[in-house]
Amino acid sequence: MEVNTSEKPLISKKIDGFFLGIHSALRFVLRFFREVFTPPYEFKEIIRQCYQVGYKSLFLITLTGFITGLVFTKQSRPSLAEFGAQSWLPSLVAIAIIRALAPLVTALICAGKVGSNMGAELGSMRVTEQIDAMEVSAINPFKFLVVSRVVASTLMLPMLMCYTGFVGMMGAFLNVHMNEMTSFTTFFNKAFNEISFLDIMSSLTKSIIYGFTIGIVGCYQGFYAKNGTEGVGKAANTAVVLSMFLIFVEEILLVQLTNALR
């Protein structure tokens, strides 16, 4: 649904536009939930999108995850060393990576890479009438383009998060091993002593929510792009900025919720 702000505004054009935008976005989300469970299912396209989201982000995720683990360990060491508590380093790093850094780093990287890609791709399809062409060919473009992408990002983010956690821990281990000569087994034993089932479940839940956010924001921006090539750029840009902002807001809320359950 396009937001029409051309009629006489109720409050002011800007405020009306803001609320109409929220209304339109909520309708988009509801439409997603209505269509995701209605056959026919686009399995082939979902798998293709999973490949796009997952495999194509892997290199960047590996690099950032590894560096995050390595740098975090390096930066934390002096503070712990003041109290002679270097032995706590594996636990500290594991808590930080698994509870917060892995979901957040994965989500931010994917918001930049996947979200912008979705915004730009669908935006360009909209302005070049490819989405209209699907519609007049009796094909449901929402199901084919939006549902498949949102499902793919929702499914792939938890997997990518697990992988980021793993490479982050490997980066941390490398630093600890080089400084304290700690063995692989000792490092991981110490690291996972402090990690509970709730920590892992909350991180997985966060990743699912972040994946959904990235997919739905990217697709919404692209699906309703207008004003030619300028609109495509705007859709890609807004997809990244808005999904990153929402990810941080969700992070605050989910941390509060997990702490209440702890």
Next chain:
Amino acid sequence: MIDLSHNIGEHDKIIEIRDLHKSFGDLKVLSGVNLDVYNKENFVVLGRSGSGKSVLIKIISGLLQPDKGTVKVFGYEVPQLKKEDLMQLRLQIGFSFQNSALYDSMTVKENLEFPLIHNMRNMTRREMRQEVESVLDDVGLLHTLNQMPSELSGGQRKRIGIARTLIMHPKLMLYDEPTSGLDPITSIEINSLINHVRQKFSTTSIIITHDMTCAKTTGDRVAMLYQGEFIKQGTFAEVFGAEDQRLKQFYEYNFID
């Protein structure tokens, strides 16, 4: 439920539009359009850029909703149709877009197979391939089967766009500026293709254009859209033989161009 299995007579109306209005904000695009298009007829809508020609066929295909008026296609009121019924009706409508609207990420073959995969779920791969090759042969571009849209010329893209609509064997074809941006020779080829499609597939067509040669070669009847209304309908000779300054001006400027 849509049922288009009955035979359509020679003089049956395929499209019937009454008092059609459409505005975008304060901008009135269509104000009181009336139109009848008969079976197997090529109907050309002429008009200046921004006169609402494309909006008219987007309303006919259900891509846009009118503000007021009735739009009947094959006897069904398009704006009132449920989503599923509209999808059924669209299987009978082919829409050739101004910029072809080919799917960039797919090859020519995949572009043509796409509507078949989604609408003819019982079709085998072999049948699909035969169908694709047959329509590509019709538009004279069989050799482009594995090419990407970015590797095609403007004229080839238009032809593939038409082939993609023909693959579903529509009864109604809507052409949006089929010759815009093409050189005169390619334009003549596209005009011949439009006539060939009508002959081979027995389609009814609406051709939106501001190209007089296209109107003259393809149209059985022509209408001029001016400030949201049709100012004259009839054969090419009737329309441009009329004593109307607006028509004369459009005719003269077109040929000076």
